Amino acid sequence: MGFSFRSLSLSFSSLCLFSIIHFLCFSLQAFAIHRNNDTDPLALLEIKAKITDDTFGVMNSWNDTLHFCQWYRITCGHRHQRVAMLDLSSLKLSGSISPHVGNLSFLRELYLQNNSFSHEIPTEIGHLQRLQVLSLYNNSFGGQIPTSLSNCSNLVSLSLQNNNLVGGIRPGLGSLLKLKEIHLGTNNLIGTLPPSLGNLSSLQQLYAKRNNLHGVVPDTLGQLMNLRILSLFGNQFLGTFPPSIFNLSLIEVIDIAQNNLKGSLPLSLGVSLSNLRFFSISVNQFTGSIPTSISNASQLEALQLGRNNFIGRVPSLEKLHRLLKLDVSANHLGSGKADELEFLSSLTNATNLLAVSMAHNNFGGKLPEQFCNFSKKLRMIFVNENQISGNIPSTIGDCVSLEFLVAENNKLSGSIPSSIGKLPNLGLLFLDHNDFSGSIPSFVGNMTNLFRMDLSNNKLQGMIPSSLGNCKNLLELDLSNNNLSGPIPPQIFGSSPLSLGLYLSGNHLSGSIPMEVGNSKNMGYLNLAENMLSGVIPSGLSSCTSLELLDLGANLFRGSVPSTLSSLRGLRQLNLSHNMLSGKIPEFLKGFSSLELLDLSYNDFEGTIPIEGVFKNASATSLAGNKNLCGGMPDLGLVPCKLQQSKRGLTITLMIIITTVSMIIGATLVLICLFPYLSRKRKRESPSASYGKELLKLSYRSLLKATNGFSSDNLIGAGSFGSVYKGVLDQEGIIAVKVLNLMHHGASKSFIAECEALRKIRHRNLVKVLTACSGIDYHGNDFKAMVYEFMVNGSLDGWLHPTFGLDGMPRALIFSRD
Structure with a gap:
């Protein structure tokens, strides 16, 4: 094989190219890592900036002295130094969530619960595609649930309860197929429950309680085979509750109380829902009977069926060993038959039972003797508003944990068992409206935690036990409408607040x-009516400044209403009727602005009725049967008082006195003026002469009538000092009346001067003076007049000089007799 230089050259070129590419990739990755390492701390600092109140100062560690992965409550991933969990829960933080939270792209868990965060949940939270847990509950977030949450496809737990969220539940939540928990309770959400939630096959918990949701509960929820908790109570759902939900065998909690749902319970309920622990459908419109299979749900701890329309009997509950609460109240259960309380005996094995409520039904029969044998933890028994007869079992004393015993409005009889005194924790005891007899046992004083006791409307006898003074927490004590006798024990006053009333x-x-009644300063109501109590109303009542109702009617109280009761400014109702109270109606009552009802009828009150305050309202005031009362508003129908105040503040009595005194003074002046004249005249004339007659006694009223109301038609003449009118008297005939103008300066002197002149001058040709009048007119003004015999021929001066004299009066006042 030969070696090729060209081949070597190509190989070397390829190696160089690979190295360059690798270097570039490494550089780009390093740049990206460096960039991402900057993104998270910057986002965290923006989150910190939106926190306005940091009570514990926990955010102080978020600074550049530490790597951001070491900041308080920050957890980073092992593979990448990126924020994976942010936990700021329960730190008393306030403020809002920064939109930069969406930049924490590796964030898987966000915990901000139990703080005071407000404003809206930012839509940028939808950028967190790795987010699995979003926990924002127990804050003050407002606005709507962000639609962008549907982008968080890995979300497993969504907790938004206990906020101020509005709007509807987003249908997009139905696309988050990994969701196991949805908590939306206690907000202000409206609209319907989206049927798309039925797609969440992994969903185990659905909480939407305490909102304003309406419409029907979607049938699609019956597809959630993994559902364990369904809580929809406190909404406005209506229609038939989907029967398919009763087939979800894994379900443990069904809480749909306080809606408008209807339908019936399936006969196989206890079999198909064998894992059921909490079943509450109270306050709805369910009908039919309670299925006997309910006892097969042996895990059941709470069975709440109250306030529906169930009928028939309550089946045996003998297998419900874990039962803590049983509520079948306010239905149509029972028919008054003797054996309808057998289900209570079947609870023998429910040793942890805390509460039983079967009130407001038609149950008959007697309470079983073993009523409290099965549970020493029983705290509440409500059997009121039924037809239960017989005695309260003496075994009631075995319920040592009992706090509430409510059995009013039944047919219970016999005496109150002494074993009740063995219930030291009893706080509320209602046995009213039954047929109990005998006395109130003194051992009630052993129940020192008692805060309300109502034994009214029975046939109890004897005295009120003074041991009630040991019940220092009593807010209300009602023993009315029995046959109790003897005095009111002073021990019950002051030792307990009685703020709800006695x-x-x-x-x-x-x-x-x-007198100890004054020690109960916080007493709200005091009703002692229809007894045989006597004596005076104690002034110590004035210390009971919290009183809103005081009813002492139909007793034997006497004396006056003490003025110290003016301190009871909060009274809304006051009844003192049918007693022997006397004196005037207290003036302070008209200033009681809160008084809505006042009954003072059938006493011996006297004087004028006020017209202010409650006395203005005849329908709120009863004063009948007080013979010496007068006046008041016309609607009260009482006789008017003879002495009423004038608009000027003077009583008629005072005006009469002033008028009388003025007339006496005027008459005295006239007599002084006429006495010398009459004395000399008696000497010259015989007693039978006409000048010897007594002066007429004329009043302002008689002169007003004689002159036709001092009519201008009767005017003879006028001057600066007065006017002269022609008048007619029944006995004297025609007269002339000179009325002085007292507004003119010197008129009073003119009156006196004229009286003096007539006293000195005597002549047969001078007109005869009949009398003088000095008094008060109907307007309360001084009135002075001289009355003469009328002479039709005029005066001498009038004939000689037909003008007026210097004083402005016509000379015709001096008449010629010829």
Whole structure:
């Protein structure tokens, strides 16, 4: 074989070319790596810049003193020094997500949950094609779910719950075939649930609870054979719930409560859903009966069927050993028969049971004796609003963890078992509207955690136990409408807040209200009506400044309403009716702006009714049966008061006094003026003479009537000091009335001077004076007038000089007798 120089030359050329290409590729790769190494830290710094509040200062490590892969909460990949995970969860951070997050192209996991991030989720997040986990829950993100999320084809877990997201659920999510978890609950999402979600064959968890979603639940969800959790509660879904979902054998949680769904439960429910742990369809419109197969779902921990339209009986639940909560309330279950509570006895093996609610049905029969034998953890029993009869079993004391016992509105009878006193954790005890008799046992004071107790509307007797004072957490105590007697124990006041109220009405309680009532400063309602309580209303009530309702009606209280009650400014209803209270209606009541109802009827109140505040509203005020009350708004229908205030602030009484005094003073002045004249006249004339007659007693009213209201038609003449009117009196006939103009300066002196002149001058040719009048007119002004005998011939001066005199008065006032 020969050696060719040409061949060697070609080989050498090829080798050089290969080396050049390799060098260029290496250089380009090195450049790319260097460029990519710059991309991630720059994007991270942009993310840091959008964080406005860093409570713990965790972002301080993000600086050039460290390689970015060593920055706090940053994890880079092993093969490439690129950011693979960013975890800023639970750091109390605020701000927004920078759009530069889309440049972290190797990012697989992004955790920002449990912070205070806001604004919209950037659409650039759709650039993260390697992203597998997006966890943004428990923040304040707004806006819509980005449509670009459908580009994140490797997404496995999407957690956006507990934010402020709006708009609809994107149908594009149905293209993310690797999705196993979708968490969209507790937002403000609207629209329907996309049927495309049925394509997600790997989906295991679908949470869309507490939104505003509507429409039907798509049948395609029945294709999700790997689905384990379906939570749609708290939306507005309607129509028939897809029966195919009840065939998803792996499903563990079905929570579709609080919607408008309807349909019936399949008879094989407990068999087909053998892995079911949580089943809640409460507050819907499901009908039919509860399938007996439900007991086969032996993994069941919560069975919640309340507030639907189920009928019939509750089947045996004997295989539900893990049951924690049973709720069949507010249906149409039962028919009042004696054996309808047998299902309770079947719970013997449910040793971890926490709550039983069967309220608002038609269950009959008696509570089983072993009611509390099966679980020492039972905390809540709700059997109210049924037809249950018989006694409360004495074994109730075995429920040592019991916190709520609600059995009102049944047909329970007998006495309250003493074993209830063994329930130290009991906080709420409602036994009202039954037929319980006997006394309230003193051991109720052992229930120191009791905060509400209602034993009203029974047939309980005896005294209220003072041991209730040991219940220092009581917010409400209702013992009304029983046959209780004796005094109100002072111990119940002050030891407990009673902020929801104390109700003792409709009993036979006697004695007075304890002064200790003032210790209950936070008491909201106090109803002691329809008892035999007596004495006065204690002033200590003024310390109960939180009172909104005070009802003391139909008792034997006496005395006046204490003025100290003016401190009860928050009262909305006040009833003091049907007592023996007296005195005036308290003025402070008209200033109670929040008062909506006031009943003071059938007492002995007296005086004028105010017209301000609640007294303006006749429909909110009851004052009947108080014979000595007057005035008030016309709608109250009471007689008007004789003494009313004038617009000028003077009472009529005061005006009458002023008028009377003025008339007395005026009459005295007239008598002083006329006394010398009359004395001399008696000496000259016999008692039978006409001049010896007594002066007429004329009032302003009589002169007003005589002169036709001082009409201008009756005017004889006028001057600066007054006017003269012609008048007619029933007894004296025609008269002349000189009315002084008191606005003119010197008019009063003219009146006095004229009286003095008439006292001194006596002549048979002078006109006869009949009387004088000094008083008050109907406008409250001073009024003075002289009354003369009327002479039709005019005056002498008028005949000689037909003009007016110097004083401006016509001379006709001095009449000739001839």
